[in-house]
Amino acid sequence: MRYWSLLFALAAIFCIGAFVYAPFNPDWWLPNSPSEPYHTISTFGREIDSLFIIILVITGITFIGTQIALVWASFRFVDQTDAEGRPVRKATYFHGSQRLEVVWTIIPASILVFIALYQMGTWAAIKFRSSAPKVQALAEVTARQFQWVMRYPGPDGRLNTADDLHLVNDLHFVKGKTALIYLKSSDVLHSFFLPQMRIKQDAVPGLNIPVWFDSDRAGSYDLACAELCGWGHYKMRGNVTVHETQADFDDWMQRAIDAQNVSQLAAVGGPQGEVNPR
Known part of the structure; x- marks a missing residue:
């Protein structure tokens, strides 16, 4: 059954390749001028595109980490049976880990706070009436x-x-x-x-x-x-x-x-x- 882990790995590699390739292909990225297929044509557009890149990098790193964990777990803990077809290793269960729950709550919250603060300047320049020319x-x-x-x-x-x-x-x-x-x-x-x-x-x-x-x-x-x-x-x-x-x-x-x-x-x-x- 370890073949399933190989399938998951191939799917993850395909997805990673797609997200790395997307910003460099004008047909995969955000709409751009035909004369400038890789770059937006406005001041605000460049700032917004940079925010998209940052989010793409953050979600890409998260995706890679979770897929590595998925492939490793499916490969490492695959069901093993003896000659009579009985499981070699008995499954164990635990209620949970408070420490782990705190960690996976703090990290996404910190990322969201960072994005919220980082984009405030761009949002103010585009939307605040005080910034109107x-x-x-x-x-x-x-x-x-x-x-x-x-x-x-x-x-x-x-x-x-x-x-x-x-x-x-x-x-x-x-x-x-x-x-x-x-x-x-x-x-x-x-x-x-x-x-x-x-x-x-x-x-x-x-x-x-x-x-x-x-x-x-x-x-x-x-x-x-x-x-x-x-x-x-x-x-x-x-x-x-x-x-x-x-x-x-x-x-x-x-x-x-x-x-x-x-x-x-x-x-x-x-x-x-x-x-x-x-």
């Missing part, structure tokens, strides 16, 4: 079943005025600049998730929540809802465009505002501004 808001983002509604300040630079730009599922900001948005929900609980930037924040009905993030790579990325919000949750996705320069962003903004004005003019009465008789 003192910059003009990029947009107001309202989640609703099943889309993201973006409201950008227009030429006057202020939100909630008549010249605001309204878009759906289309978030834009500039590379290397921290973007600040205000997140809302008009119906149920949603979750604003930028996977390549490791940013996630619940959108709660009745709350106006500041969220900030950045990117050091221009390109196109994903915006997803990470909270089950109804039958169409699977299709609640948006596009994120990071512009190379402020000039590129301003050019896109002007073209979007012009397109919105044309649409509004057509809805009122056509290109000549005639009032639609309807």
Whole structure:
């Protein structure tokens, strides 16, 4: 029956190999930009990835230790029988070990306390309102079943005025600049998730929540809802465009505002501004 211990050992070796290999394969690790398959593209993302690595190392070491104990015990204490099929060694039982219970309680508790303390700086930088950047808001983002509604300040630079730009599922900001948005929900609980930037924040009905993030790579990325919000949750996705320069962003903004004005003019009465008789 010692063959069982060999099977356990092979399974453990496979799992250890998988967890060692995972951080070095972009298809096995957290979502990253195609141009940066091994690295996240944001400041906060790098800090969060480092926390994942620390947890992976801690759980990996724990897994290796428990598997060594399992394989050794299954090999060392395998049932042995005599010629007549009777056990050679009689099993013994004991109630427990208070010392052992104290040890295996203190060690996991200490690890949890370490992780809690170690991550406080990252959590504060991402979530505490006191850490919010003192910059003009990029947009107001309202989640609703099943889309993201973006409201950008227009030429006057202020939100909630008549010249605001309204878009759906289309978030834009500039590379290397921290973007600040205000997140809302008009119906149920949603979750604003930028996977390549490791940013996630619940959108709660009745709350106006500041969220900030950045990117050091221009390109196109994903915006997803990470909270089950109804039958169409699977299709609640948006596009994120990071512009190379402020000039590129301003050019896109002007073209979007012009397109919105044309649409509004057509809805009122056509290109000549005639009032639609309807």
